[in-house]
Amino acid sequence: MSATHAQVGDKVALPNFAIDRTEVTIGQFDRYVRATGTITRAEKEGGGFEYVAGWERRPGWSWRKPDGQTTSADMPAVHLDFAEAQAYCRWAGGRLPTGAEWQMAGFTELRESPPAPWQKGRTYPWTTGDSPQGANTSDADPWPRAAPAGATKQGVNGLYDMGANVWEWTTDSPDSKGRERRTVGGSWWYGAFNMKADVQAFKPADTYVVYLGFRCVYER
Secondary structure (H helix, E strand, O other): OOHHHHOOOEEOOOEEEEEEEEEEEEEHHHHHHHHOOOOOOOHHHOOOEEEEEEEEEEEOHHHHOOOOOOOOOOOEOOOOOOHHHHHHHHHOEOOOOOOHHHHHHHHEOOOOOOOOOOOOOOOOEOOEEEOOOOOOOOOOOOOOOOOOOEEEEEEHHEOOOOOOOOEEEOOOOOOOOOOEEEEEEOOOOHHHHHHOOOOOOEOOOOEEEEEEEOOOOEEO
């Protein structure tokens, strides 16, 4: 399915909040940068990070060029730390989700009349339904790295990439100062196991890396 069909920038209305249908894309983040003049830390500090034999800084890598080269505007915006993601969401009229909000949207079908085979009120084992097939993981699939918005299988609540593709920031923190934040969903770098709801993955809030992006939620 193309990004056009995925309606990049579209919001899915759920009972208590709305959530972005796709991960925030390069094109969306570009509009924010043009409006605010924001320069991200990855741009100012010499490039974002990729894990190879430990974390390695990649000169020139940023949300503009996630892998060092110009790419599609429908690719997920990455190399953004927690504060940068939160600032975008506030500019867009929302905020980053809590872990509970993200999991509710990602695993429990909440739409009034979902299309078949989705069943209202059912909590699925995977964000893609009864299996992880169709998600962009490190397992065999069409995408060696990140996939554009809408390219993977549409999942619970009509959302894309709630599992895999890129990790997503939430506001959950194991400490009162918020020095670490929970990231959810797994990514293309990992197998499907990191898509599961019970995965507890935390990263320093000042992290900006190639496989970590975000989406926003909005009050209703």
